[in-house]
Amino acid sequence: xxxxxxxxxxxxxxxxxxxxxxxxxxxxxxxxxxxxxxxxxxxxxxxxxxxxxxxxxxxxxxxxxxxxxxxxxxxxxxxxxxxxxxxxxxxxxxxxxxxxxxxxxxxxxxxxxxxxxxxxxxxxxxxxxxxxxxxxxxxxxxxxxxxxxxxxxxxxxxxxxxxxxxxxxxxxxxxxxxxxxxxxxxxxxxxxxxxxxxxxxxxxxxxxxxxxx
Amino acid sequence: xxxxxxxxxxxxxxxxxxxxxxxxxxxxxxxxxxxxxxxxxxxxxxxxxxxxxxxxxxxxxxxxxxxxxxxxxxxxxxxxxxxxxxxxxxxxxxxxxxxxxxxxxxxxxxxxxxxxxxxxxxxxxxxxxxxxxxxxxxxxxxxxxxxxxxxxxxxxxxxxxxxxxxxxxxxxxxxxxxxxxxxxxxxxxxxxxxxxxxxxxxxxxxxxxxxxx
Numbered sequence: 001x002x003x004x005x006x007x008x009x010x011x012x013x014x015x016x017x018x019x020x021x022x023x024x025x026x027x028x029x030x031x032x033x034x035x036x037x038x039x040x041x042x043x044x045x046x047x048x049x050x051x052x053x054x055x056x057x058x059x060x061x062x063x064x065x066x067x068x069x070x071x072x073x074x075x076x077x078x079x080x081x082x083x084x085x086x087x088x089x090x091x092x093x094x095x096x097x098x099x100x101x102x103x104x105x106x107x108x109x110x111x112x113x114x115x116x117x118x119x120x121x122x123x124x125x126x127x128x129x130x131x132x133x134x135x136x137x138x139x140x141x142x143x144x145x146x147x148x149x150x151x152x153x154x155x156x157x158x159x160x161x162x163x164x165x166x167x168x169x170x171x172x173x174x175x176x177x178x179x180x181x182x183x184x185x186x187x188x189x190x191x192x193x194x195x196x197x198x199x200x201x202x203x204x205x206x207x208x209x210x211x212x213x
Numbered sequence: 214x215x216x217x218x219x220x221x222x223x224x225x226x227x228x229x230x231x232x233x234x235x236x237x238x239x240x241x242x243x244x245x246x247x248x249x250x251x252x253x254x255x256x257x258x259x260x261x262x263x264x265x266x267x268x269x270x271x272x273x274x275x276x277x278x279x280x281x282x283x284x285x286x287x288x289x290x291x292x293x294x295x296x297x298x299x300x301x302x303x304x305x306x307x308x309x310x311x312x313x314x315x316x317x318x319x320x321x322x323x324x325x326x327x328x329x330x331x332x333x334x335x336x337x338x339x340x341x342x343x344x345x346x347x348x349x350x351x352x353x354x355x356x357x358x359x360x361x362x363x364x365x366x367x368x369x370x371x372x373x374x375x376x377x378x379x380x381x382x383x384x385x386x387x388x389x390x391x392x393x394x395x396x397x398x399x400x401x402x403x404x405x406x407x408x409x410x411x412x413x414x415x416x417x418x419x420x421x422x423x424x425x426x
Contacts, residue, residue, distance in 0.1 A: 158348065
């Protein structure tokens with residue numbers, strides 16, 4: 001296990017260098033099945049017109065998500081893990097090798113729907129975001145702490161379901177803050193569009209810092 | 214990996230024999246984080262008064278779920294996997310060894326919240342149920358096929374959120390049927406209580422078939 005993680009970390013470090021060499025901002029999204037990762041990507045692709053976005057889609061099976069991404073207007077690279085419960089850095093590298101990196105501003109990587117396994121495998125992205133959604137309940141940070149501790153951002157999705165779900169927003173953000181005080185936080189709804197502008201703004205700012213550095 | 218699975222299968226077979234020797238009906242629940250597994254157990258414990266129920270709670274971290282189960286009125290045995298993404302048969306055996314099996318009618322096992330990894334590890338229960346919930350979307354069987362193919366039952370939870378979520382119920386059950394035509398199907402809501410009576414009735418019937426066999 002230590003060897004597997006060591007090999008993965010080395011590959012992740014190479015990915016990170018390759019992204020830096022091409023001024024690509026990369027963000028890895030992890031979260032439960034059905035928390036809305038693909039819907040977030042669709043919204044960002046539709047709204048964030050200033051940057052060229054490419055997407056890597058990680059799934060156990062099907063190419064459904066890649067088709068949704070292409071329909072939203074970005075080039076998508078599907079990885080089927082064949083049963084494996086997370087992406088790893090070499091898989092991401094193989095997708096990057098097929099991609100026009102020099103012509104990419106923002107690379108969004110959707111991990112396999114899973115709040116446990118992806119947390120252990122760095123992919124080389126500058127940021128990892130964990131996505132959690134209102135109907136999953138406000139206790140998820142406490143119950144899946146590694147995902148929240150190792151993420152540089154948290155997206156709380158499906159805000160529109162707040163009136164229909166028992167969810168203590170303050171408790172959720174408190175738990176997040178305890179696990180990772182420096183993570184940037186977004187509360188959004190892909191149904192109403194709430195919070196998407198702020199998320200797009202943040203991505204644009206991070207990209208411009210990258211290119212001006 | 215083949216060895217790990219082989220060892221686990223042997224331990225699962227022993228668990229199954231031990232359950233049969235004591236006329237215990239065991240059901241293993243798997244599903245995404247936040248799909249409502251613990252809420253289903255609470256509802257069943259509160260409503261199913263004819264059987265003595267004990268619960269094994271699998272979590273990556275915290276004993277929150279075991280506390281909820283005890284509050285609902287059943288004895289709970291917490292397993293913290295320490296980061297591992299699924300229960301396995303030896304973990305379940307250690308919990309069973311602490312339990313009054315002869316005084317147990319129904320053993321409910323809540324797996325770690327994860328729609329991928331638990332599918333590969335038999336625990337010895339006579340039935341595995343996969344739990345999916347309305348806000349997760351109707352495509353989950355297709356995207357996580359092994360979980361649905363290896364389950365003898367499907368519970369579709371959070372029916373009360375149908376008016377607020379895009380969800381094609383017919384499509385969902387069609388996909389389930391393609392993957393596992395023999396699985397028993399329940400549509401429920403732990404908020405309204407819809408479908409819980411039917412689930413309890415089915416559990417009672419399975420238990421009485423076990424004891425009359």
